[in-house]
Amino acid sequence: MTEDRSSWYVALAGFLAVLALACVALMVYGEWFDRRLVASGAMGVLLVLYAAIVVLFRKARLTAEE
Amino acid sequence: MYRRLLLALQSATLRLDTWVNRVLPQDFNPLYYTGGLANLFLTILVVSGILIFLYYEPSLEGAYASVEFLTHHVPYGVVFRGIHRYAADAYLVAILLHLFRNWFTDRYREARDSQWLSGMFLLVVSGFAGFTGYLLVWDERSQLLTSLTTQALRSVPLIGGWLERVFLGGPGVSDTTLPRFLFLHIGPAMTLYVLLWWHYVRLRHPKIWPPAVWVLFSLGLLFILASALPAASGPPAQPGASPEGFQVDWFFLWPYVLARWTAPGWALALVVALVVYGMVIPYTLRETPEQRGLRALGQAVVVEENCTGCELCYYDCPYNAIYMVPSPYPGKSRAAANRKLLAVVVDSRCVECGICIGACPFEALELPRMLDKDVQQRIRRGAGAAAPVAS
Numbered sequence: 001m002t003e004d005r006s007s008w009y010v011a012l013a014g015f016l017a018v019l020a021l022a023c024v025a026l027m028v029y030g031e032w033f034d035r036r037l038v039a040s041g042a043m044g045v046l047l048v049l050y051a052a053i054v055v056l057f058r059k060a061r062l063t064a065e066e
Numbered sequence: 067m068y069r070r071l072l073l074a075l076q077s078a079t080l081r082l083d084t085w086v087n088r089v090l091p092q093d094f095n096p097l098y099y100t101g102g103l104a105n106l107f108l109t110i111l112v113v114s115g116i117l118i119f120l121y122y123e124p125s126l127e128g129a130y131a132s133v134e135f136l137t138h139h140v141p142y143g144v145v146f147r148g149i150h151r152y153a154a155d156a157y158l159v160a161i162l163l164h165l166f167r168n169w170f171t172d173r174y175r176e177a178r179d180s181q182w183l184s185g186m187f188l189l190v191v192s193g194f195a196g197f198t199g200y201l202l203v204w205d206e207r208s209q210l211l212t213s214l215t216t217q218a219l220r221s222v223p224l225i226g227g228w229l230e231r232v233f234l235g236g237p238g239v240s241d242t243t244l245p246r247f248l249f250l251h252i253g254p255a256m257t258l259y260v261l262l263w264w265h266y267v268r269l270r271h272p273k274i275w276p277p278a279v280w281v282l283f284s285l286g287l288l289f290i291l292a293s294a295l296p297a298a299s300g301p302p303a304q305p306g307a308s309p310e311g312f313q314v315d316w317f318f319l320w321p322y323v324l325a326r327w328t329a330p331g332w333a334l335a336l337v338v339a340l341v342v343y344g345m346v347i348p349y350t351l352r353e354t355p356e357q358r359g360l361r362a363l364g365q366a367v368v369v370e371e372n373c374t375g376c377e378l379c380y381y382d383c384p385y386n387a388i389y390m391v392p393s394p395y396p397g398k399s400r401a402a403a404n405r406k407l408l409a410v411v412v413d414s415r416c417v418e419c420g421i422c423i424g425a426c427p428f429e430a431l432e433l434p435r436m437l438d439k440d441v442q443q444r445i446r447r448g449a450g451a452a453a454p455v456a457s
Contacts, residue, residue, distance in 0.1 A: 037296065051279045051282035058091045
């Protein structure tokens with residue numbers, strides 16, 4: 001049961017990583033076309049996604065307690 | 067009644083902890099890091115404030131224009147302004163959560179009263195620095211806030227006129243007013259670090275920083291807010307005008323809502339009364355520590371012949387009540403014969419919690435009214451009392 005849930009957490013983290021890549025693309029787009037609020041918003045979402053990925057990795061027991 | 071309410075709130079706080087621990091790994095529970103989160107937001111405020119300060123012009127003619135220039139013409143200026151503004155709100159929320167959490171979980175009395183008092187000062191100074199931040203934009207809201215504050219200060223008996231002059235930097239709004247507001251914003255912000263030192267000085271292991279995951283999340287949230295709801299100024303202040311309404315920020319400006327309902331003087335009196343009440347909260351329960359079963363064990367005492375100078379008690383004492391000094395003579399036990407250091411208890415800081423006794427593997431610390439023989443005697447007494455029931 002735990003193993004199943006771990007793989008689910010890892011899969012979700014993978015999905016969030018893909019979203020994070022999209023955010024990076026948005027950041028480049030925002031900077032390139034002078035739409036800086038889009039770039040900074042994408043940066044914010046990227047940071048939140050990264051935080052979520054760290055939590056999911058811990059829940060999947062891929063990282064240990066600090 | 068008050069005590070029962072506190073117990074109910076304590077129970078609710080602990081239940082909330084348990085619930086969050088089910089959702090998140092325990093060491094990521096943000097409720098354990100409310101102080102650290104406040105510290106994080108303060109750091110963000112200082113860094114973003116320095117960047118804004120580079121463009122700010124503290125004058126009646128230039129203040130509004132400089133803020134508008136930063137917002138509309140400096141690359142990412144609007145984002146930095148938004149981060150500064152929302153970090154201020156988040157900072158206050160974190161401080162209040164920290165305050166209520168420690169209040170409800172009974173960690174504000176006895177040895178912790180110094181943390182409580184320094185925390186109250188931190189709250190007041192932070193609130194004041196936040197409020198003066200609104201004045202610096204020098205838009206209609208700043209003008210109205212200045213007017214209401216001046217009225218409130220003027221209503222203070224005896225020293226009202228003097229307070230008004232100190233606040234405005236002169237007898238009325240003049241060229242010295244904006245530099246004074248800037249000083250009243252940055253000066254208290256710098257004082258916060260002195261107060262933080264006071265806040266931490268008696269704690270051995272303060273959690274001064276949240277886990278990395280919360281640093282990332284908080285920064286991300288601030289970027290999202292600053293981009294989705296950019297901070298904006300109202301219409302510029304007009305000399306001699308008396309603007310009517312303004313957008314209320316409930317975190318910092320709630321006294322001004324009261325000031326408009328009643329009189330500015332009453333709002334100021336209410337703020338002062340709340341602050342005074344906050345300061346005396348640790349002393350409101352009339353039970354003595356002895357009545358609550360505390361401080362009846364005697365302060366910890368070092369059994370010098372057994373101390374090996376290993377420093378375990380020094381690291382474990384949460385109240386900074388144990389110091390290590392060079393050992394003037396060797397210990398008597400075999401383990402203590404070659405010691406270099408000796409533990410010393412600072413009586414005024416010891417809260418008789420017994421943590422050091424648990425930390426020491428060499429029986430080199432004891433609570434004088436809770437010696438081994440006393441504990442054994444209590445157990446025997448308890449066993450004796452229980453014996454007829456058992457038989």
